Amino acid sequence: MKEVKIIGFVLLIVLVGIQFMPTTRNQSDTVPKTDFMMVNTVPKTIQNKLQVSCYDCHSNNTEYPWYNKIQPVAWILEDHVVHGKEELNFNEWANYSARRKNSKLKSILSQIEDNEMPLYSYTLIHGDAKLSEKEKIEIIKYLTLVKKDL
């Protein structure tokens, strides 16, 4: 019993302690000229969907939820955003060469088709980020056109 108390106390200290650890926030006021939406004519509905379902992790601006103020949640999110942007940053779209755009689009299409993106852990909390079958078809159709036009 005594051990349980000690362990509980240590955990509490750690939990309180990590609240003071800083994280880097992924936020930017401006949308660069190189953004996917700036260089492509994206239909409004698809714009909205990409914004809500993809841009949190794949652009320079994340719409943070309130619980991002709590550790270790903030770390987990930070890690997702860093990794997500490394793979694909919609804000940097025009900076990718045609070869890389083609690669990125191929991966985007295949992951949306296979329901791998948006991540399940993300849509679990962000219900509005989920893609309905109809939305999936629309986005795939549009992005396939973008890929063809490269």
Place this chain on the structure above:
Amino acid sequence: MVTLTATSCKDTKKEHNNDDGHHNEERGMHNEASMESSNDMMSDGQKTSKSTLLVANYLELKDALVADNKDGAAKAGGIMVSAFNSFDISSFTSEEQEELKDIMEDAKEHAEHISESPIEHQREHFDVLSVDLIDMIAITGTEKTLYQDFCPMYNNKKGAQWLSATKEIKNPYYGSKMMTCGSVQKQIN
């Protein structure tokens, strides 16, 4: 695996002999030492402007996919990343360098994904990686004779290319499911 890497290591050594006679000894020793410590270090430790090592790594990856061997493909993908890192583009024209940088940046991403994905994904990335390597070899050339093969079925019947060292078709996109699907498009070198 070990023997294959050792062979590609020797190949590279041979190249250096042709290139520049002075540093044979030193490079040779370096090869031995890093070969023992790790595969990654081996390819990172020496720069080369010849495609030999990359082609060898690619063929290893291709063979693993032909054999439906996910782990083997993952390992080969990882080694390929370091082979790209050790590729020296300085001897090419600035135009070629730009092109090579672009190709390698793309190809490295695909190789990385291959090192950490299930086999169906590995094959999707292998498709684009193959195009990258074909484009790369068009610039760098290849010492080994290669066959550019084409499988018309993969990718929702859009088809996909790959490189092989033998004329005989062994399909890396379907493996044992459709081993002989495809045909030779052309012979390179």
